[in-house]
Amino acid sequence: MILEVNNLKKxxxxxxxxxxxxFKLEARGISSIIGPNGAGxxxxxxxxxxxxxxxxxxxxxxxENISRLQPFQICHKKLGRSFQITNIFxxxxxxxxxxxxxxxxxxxxKNFFNRADRLVKKETIExxxxxxxxxxxxxxxxxxxxxxxxxxxxxxxxASNPDLILLDEPTAGMSPEETIKTTxxxxxLAKERGMTVLLIEHDMNVVFSISEIIRVMHQGExxxxxxxxxxxxxxxxxQIYLGEQG
Amino acid sequence: MFERILGQVMSGLSVGMVxxxxxxxxxxxxxxxxxxxxxxASFYMLGAYLCYTITDFLGPSSGMFWIALILAPIGxxxxxxxxxxxxxxxxxxxxxxxxxxxxxxxxxxxxxIVKLTWGVQFYQVNIPWPLHGTVSFLGTRLxxxxxxxxxxxxxxxxxxxxxxxxxxxxxxIRAVTxxxxxxxxxxxxxxxxxxxxxxxxxxxxxxxGTLMAPMSSIFLGMDTTVVxxxxxxxxxxxxxxxxxxxxxxxxxGLVNSLGILVLPKQSIAFGFIAMAxxxxxxxxxxxxxxx
Amino acid sequence: MDIxxxxxxxxxxxxxxxxxTLPFLVGEGWTSLxxxxxxxxxxxxxxxxxxxxxxxxxxxxAGFYGVGxxxxxxxxxxxxxxFGVAFLAGPVGASIIALPIGWFCVRRSAIYFSMLxxxxxxxxxxxxxxWYSFAGGDDGIVGIPVPTFLxxxxxxxxxxLAITVICLIAMWIIVNSPFGKTIQALRENQERxxxxxxxxxxxxxxxxxxxxxxxxxAGSLYCGFNKNVxxxxxxxxxTFDIIIVYLLGGLYTFxxxxxxxxxxxxxxxxxxxxxxxxxxxxxxxxxxxTLFMPDGVAxxxxxxxxxxxxx
Numbered sequence: 001m002i003l004e005v006n007n008l009k010k011x012x013x014x015x016x017x018x019x020x021x022x023f024k025l026e027a028r029g030i031s032s033i034i035g036p037n038g039a040g041x042x043x044x045x046x047x048x049x050x051x052x053x054x055x056x057x058x059x060x061x062x063x064e065n066i067s068r069l070q071p072f073q074i075c076h077k078k079l080g081r082s083f084q085i086t087n088i089f090x091x092x093x094x095x096x097x098x099x100x101x102x103x104x105x106x107x108x109x110k111n112f113f114n115r116a117d118r119l120v121k122k123e124t125i126e127x128x129x130x131x132x133x134x135x136x137x138x139x140x141x142x143x144x145x146x147x148x149x150x151x152x153x154x155x156x157x158x159a160s161n162p163d164l165i166l167l168d169e170p171t172a173g174m175s176p177e178e179t180i181k182t183t184x185x186x187x188x189l190a191k192e193r194g195m196t197v198l199l200i201e202h203d204m205n206v207v208f209s210i211s212e213i214i215r216v217m218h219q220g221e222x223x224x225x226x227x228x229x230x231x232x233x234x235x236x237x238x239q240i241y242l243g244e245q246g
Numbered sequence: 247m248f249e250r251i252l253g254q255v256m257s258g259l260s261v262g263m264v265x266x267x268x269x270x271x272x273x274x275x276x277x278x279x280x281x282x283x284x285x286x287a288s289f290y291m292l293g294a295y296l297c298y299t300i301t302d303f304l305g306p307s308s309g310m311f312w313i314a315l316i317l318a319p320i321g322x323x324x325x326x327x328x329x330x331x332x333x334x335x336x337x338x339x340x341x342x343x344x345x346x347x348x349x350x351x352x353x354x355x356x357x358x359i360v361k362l363t364w365g366v367q368f369y370q371v372n373i374p375w376p377l378h379g380t381v382s383f384l385g386t387r388l389x390x391x392x393x394x395x396x397x398x399x400x401x402x403x404x405x406x407x408x409x410x411x412x413x414x415x416x417x418x419i420r421a422v423t424x425x426x427x428x429x430x431x432x433x434x435x436x437x438x439x440x441x442x443x444x445x446x447x448x449x450x451x452x453x454x455g456t457l458m459a460p461m462s463s464i465f466l467g468m469d470t471t472v473v474x475x476x477x478x479x480x481x482x483x484x485x486x487x488x489x490x491x492x493x494x495x496x497x498x499g500l501v502n503s504l505g506i507l508v509l510p511k512q513s514i515a516f517g518f519i520a521m522a523x524x525x526x527x528x529x530x531x532x533x534x535x536x537x
Numbered sequence: 538m539d540i541x542x543x544x545x546x547x548x549x550x551x552x553x554x555x556x557x558t559l560p561f562l563v564g565e566g567w568t569s570l571x572x573x574x575x576x577x578x579x580x581x582x583x584x585x586x587x588x589x590x591x592x593x594x595x596x597x598x599a600g601f602y603g604v605g606x607x608x609x610x611x612x613x614x615x616x617x618x619x620f621g622v623a624f625l626a627g628p629v630g631a632s633i634i635a636l637p638i639g640w641f642c643v644r645r646s647a648i649y650f651s652m653l654x655x656x657x658x659x660x661x662x663x664x665x666x667x668w669y670s671f672a673g674g675d676d677g678i679v680g681i682p683v684p685t686f687l688x689x690x691x692x693x694x695x696x697x698l699a700i701t702v703i704c705l706i707a708m709w710i711i712v713n714s715p716f717g718k719t720i721q722a723l724r725e726n727q728e729r730x731x732x733x734x735x736x737x738x739x740x741x742x743x744x745x746x747x748x749x750x751x752x753x754x755a756g757s758l759y760c761g762f763n764k765n766v767x768x769x770x771x772x773x774x775x776t777f778d779i780i781i782v783y784l785l786g787g788l789y790t791f792x793x794x795x796x797x798x799x800x801x802x803x804x805x806x807x808x809x810x811x812x813x814x815x816x817x818x819x820x821x822x823x824x825x826x827t828l829f830m831p832d833g834v835a836x837x838x839x840x841x842x843x844x845x846x847x848x
Contacts, residue, residue: 049732075734087732089725091789092718100715100722104734109719116715160733282648336828342648343594344827347784350777351823358817474659474773481652515663522656526641529649 001063002027002164002196008047008057010040017043019220021057025198027163030190032199032207035217036240041200042084044217045166049081050074061164075105080162084169084200086149088156090142094133097141097152098159099124105160124159130188131155132181147178154185164196165189171203179203183210208232216240249386254503260392260461262499263399267454268472269479270406270491271447277486278423278443281338281345285329285352287469287476288360289322289448293455294464295360296321298369311374311460319452326448330441338440353469361466369464395457402450403492410488419443423486478521484534493532553702560694568690569762574802575701576758581782581794582708583751588780589788590712591744592724595642596651598752598779600658603771604631605753606760607665610678615671620684624757631753632746634661639745643738646727658771666768677767681760697758704751709791711747720744781819785826787833796835 003025010018018040025031033041046052048059050071058067066074089097102120103109111119128134131151136144141152154170170186171179183206189195201207207214207228214231216224224237231237272286296318297311304310333352337345373391380387410416422429422439430436455468475498483494501520505513530536560568584598605627612623638657645653665672672678687693711717719740722730727737760766769775778801786797804822809815830837 051732071731072734072736075732081732083729087726087729089722089729091725092721096718096721100718100730101733103715103718104730109715109735111715112711113714115710115713116718117713119715156729156733333824340827340831342651343588343780343784344831347777347780348824348827351820351827354816354820354823358814358820362814470774474655477652477655481656485648511667512663515660515667518656518659518663522641522653522660525645525649525653525656529645 001025002061003048003198004060004063005044005048006058006060008044008059009055010043010047010052011055016220018047018054021217021220021222023215023222023225025164025196027196028190028194029212030186030197030199030210031213031215032201032211033215033217034201034204034207038219039217040220041217042168043220045081045168045200049079049166075160075162078160078163080157080160080165082150082154082157082165082167082170084172086146086153088141088149088152091140093138093140094128094144094152095124095137098127098155101156101159102127127155127159130158130185147174150174151178151182151185154182158189161193162195164198166198166200168200169202170199171201171206179206186210250507251504252383252386253388254507255500256388256392256396258499258501258503259399259496260395260499261503262495263395264454264458264461265472265475265479265498266399266492266495267402267457268451269476269483269495270402270488271450272476273480273483273486273488273491275444275447276480278419279338279440281334282342282349283334283444284346284349284473285356286349286447286451287473288353288356289326289451290455290458290472291360291468292325292356293318293322293452294371294459294468295364295369295455296452297456297459298371298464299364301371309375311371314371315453315456318456319449322452322455323445323449326451327441327445330444334444335437353473357466357469366466371459371464373460391460395461398457399492399495402453403488406488415442475517478517480531481521482524482531484531487531487533487535490531490533497532556698557695560691565690568694570802570806572690572694572697572762573759574799575697576755576762577779577782577798577802578795579701579704579758580752580755580779581786581798582705582791583748583755584779585783585788585794586708586712586720586744586748586751588783589790589793590717590724591720591741593643593741593745594651595654595745595748596773596776596780597638597642597654597656597658598748599773599775600654600661600771601631601635601749601752602756602759602775602779603665603766603768604634604661604749605756606766606770607672607678607756608753609757609760610681610766611672613681614678620682620687620761624761627757627760628750628753631756632750635746635749639742639749643741643745655773655776658776659773662768662771662773665771672768673766675768677765679765681764681766683761683764687761693762697762700754700758704754705795708751712791716740716743781823783833784831785822785833787835787837787839789832790835790839793833793835797833800834 001024006022008018008021009016021044033044035041043052047054050066050069050073054067058065060066061077061079064077066077089100092100099116099120100109102123103116106120108119125134128137131154133148133151133155136148141149144152150170150173154167157165167186171182174182186197186199187210190197199211211228214226214228215222216231216237218240224231224234268286268290272283275286276282297314300314300317301310304313337348377390377394380389410420418434419439422434422436426436479491479494479498482497483490483492497520498517501516502513505516524531559571580602584595587593587595608630609623609627612618612626613620642650642653642657666675668674687696719735723735723737723740731737756770782797782801783794784797785801786795787793805815805819808818826833832840
């Protein structure tokens with residue numbers, strides 16, 4: 001069990017954004033969390049990754065209680081996270097974006113003396129190639145097209161070689177080709193690197209094509225959990241979510 | 247002892263009120279236009295110099311000060327308006343560092359313009375009729391002019407409060423302060439509001455300078471004597487808060503003047519200690535809002 | 538972003554050779570001028586470590602510059618320490634002082650950081666300005682003896698040049714190291730840096746201390762150069778001088794502050810000879826730079842070069 005979430009609760013000024021959320025995530029494989037806007041999905045990610053502290057409940061990563069840790073501490077425990085709104089280093093080049101993430105994960109970033117460019121060169125290029133951003137390595141992150149920025153965002157979270165990676169709407173705003181590219185990347189991560197991937201997604205094609213387990217959130221609660229076919233035929237889910245989609 | 251303390255309190259409050267006039271304008275400009283305009287201190291200096299010129303021009307009767315009190319701040323406001331239109335607009339969206347440095351450049355420019363116009367000598371303005379002299383109070387003598395300055399503070403505070411809360415213009419200003427884009431979308435001429443607020447702030451600073459003129463000499467370098475003090479007040483009171491500027495000015499004035507009784511040479515340190523303490527414990531100041 | 542610029546060792550070698558031969562080409566007055574430029578180059582580059590690289594705008598940089606100068610002056614005049622020891626003690630002492638001050642400052646961001654660093658620097662100014670018996674008060678400390686082998690303009694020039702080269706190289710290594718990249722990441726996006734495992738406060742504290750160290754080196758150098766120290770060295774107007782220098786030269790390049798130092802010192806000394814109205818000219822320069830060349834001279838040159846390359 002790589003991730004265990006117990007009775008998580010988070011309120012903002014009287015409104016509960018996340019309530020009673022409990023689930024277990026097995027290592028390896030891809031699962032998704034879906035739900036209408038405002039269902040609390042990103043808040044859940046924030047609670048797991050340390051950006052927010054839960055009001056109640058715990059989060060366990062590989063058996064270790066990480067509920068009260070800060071994001072930078074959780075990162076070193078091999079949990080990576082990408083963002084819904086792209087969160088990269090705009091005035092650093094694509095190369096440097098990845099490079100600084102790798103340096104940090106290796107603990108080399110306290111090093112004052114070596115030329116940074118000479119370190120982790122191979123690893124950086126490898127990540128860039130995986131993302132398909134190799135040719136753009138010297139472009140400033142902020143100047144990339146939206147789809148490439150989202151890829152870079154994912155790449156930055158990948159760079160620390162996490163065991164568990166949380167991707168928040170990785171295909172949002174992407175063109176169909178970019179979406180396919182990203183989906184292939186996610187599948188590759190799970191299969192070749194043995195990563196556990198947890199997605200938040202709105203693109204149902206993506207969700208249903210790659211997820212082994214789908215969890216559905218609504219108004220802060222986890223209302224359904226199961227294999228894609230089960231979720232598709234779940235009446236309540238259809239009513240609340242898929243039904244709204246027409 | 248008590249007389250000394252009371253004397254210091256009076257002196258601290260009167261200086262504090264002048265600082266309030268300068269600081270509140272700076273705070274309003276920061277709150278509404280989101281610009282930290284250090285050259286605000288130059289407006290203060292301009293007010294003092296204009297006060298001298300007007301009283302000098304109008305003749306020796308010391309009652310002429312009252313005319314200067316009306317005209318000088320208006321003159322500064324006009325100057326401020328022109329400055330805002332020509333120079334300040336491009337930096338509204340820039341980062342704090344550029345705003346600070348550019349407006350510091352303006353301090354240098356305005357300072358030399360004052361030097362070119364008035365020269366390097368010190369000027370004096372007399373305390374106006376009928377505020378000469380002192381009154382006896384609790385065993386000590388208080389200067390009428392000091393009392394007048396202290397009274398001006400709350401009067402202006404009420405004036406500003408009334409303007410912001412009881413007039414349509416004030417409501418519009420507060421709307422723009424709260425959400426510029428929304429106000430603009432609702433048809434408010436945001437640029438005009440900016441200019442009005444800036445001119446009002448300049449008027450306040452000019453008023454401060456005019457009021458200060460009879461209290462001490464008018465000299466080059468008056469601007470830099472108040473810049474840092476204004477920062478202290480706004481930090482203590484809270485950026486963007488009018489009431490905060492008032493409170494901060496009182497705190498600053500008192501801390502300084504009472505500090506002289508405790509550690510006469512190091513009294514200027516107390517302001518900075520207060521500033522650092524506020525930033526460490528409650529950075530948004532006494533009446534500011536945490537962001 | 539290649540914030541370091543495309544360094545060409547040959548180019549800098551030639552540059553250095555010029556500086557080495559300069560005193561023999563120009564008079565003694567000019568030699569003193571260049572010493573001032575070099576000292577300002579160190580100070581501005583050091584300050585820029587925090588601002589251009591770290592994204593932290595400190596209004597207290599003059600404080601540490603002055604601390605270096607005062608520590609050196611006091612150790613020589615009050616404690617009889619030899620110049621070499623006093624000179625090294627300046628930056629070391631400043632770093633020690635920067636430990637608690639930096640700890641408080643980095644816990645605040647943006648304008649609060651700037652204001653707090655200003656408050657601390659002004660406090661240091663007040664301490665020195667008013668402590669007559671110990672630090673000379675508003676008279677400062679004058680007539681500081683300097684060892685005979687450094688007593689001439691020429692010899693102090695080479696001393697300064699050597700220290701400048703060492704410091705610039707050291708700072709260059711630091712900004713291009715993994716630590717330097719981490720600091721730049723913090724400038725760009727603190728939240729993201731947090732999520733890739735960077736302890737924000739610790740790194741900001743570290744760069745604060747490093748910056749203060751080198752600022753103090755400049756201060757100590759100036760103390761030996763002028764053979765006196767005054768409280769003004771710590772006053773906020775000195776901070777603004779340093780900020781103007783690195784803005785003028787360009788805060789997003791390594792060599793920018795040095796270029797700014799050369800231009801600024803040169804302009805101020807030359808213009809002052811012809812007119813007493815240097816402030817208005819400086820003011821106009823500042824307004825021009827902030828409005829039209831926010832990346833400074835170096836940034837301007839670099840964007841022209843990259844535009845030319847595209848064609």
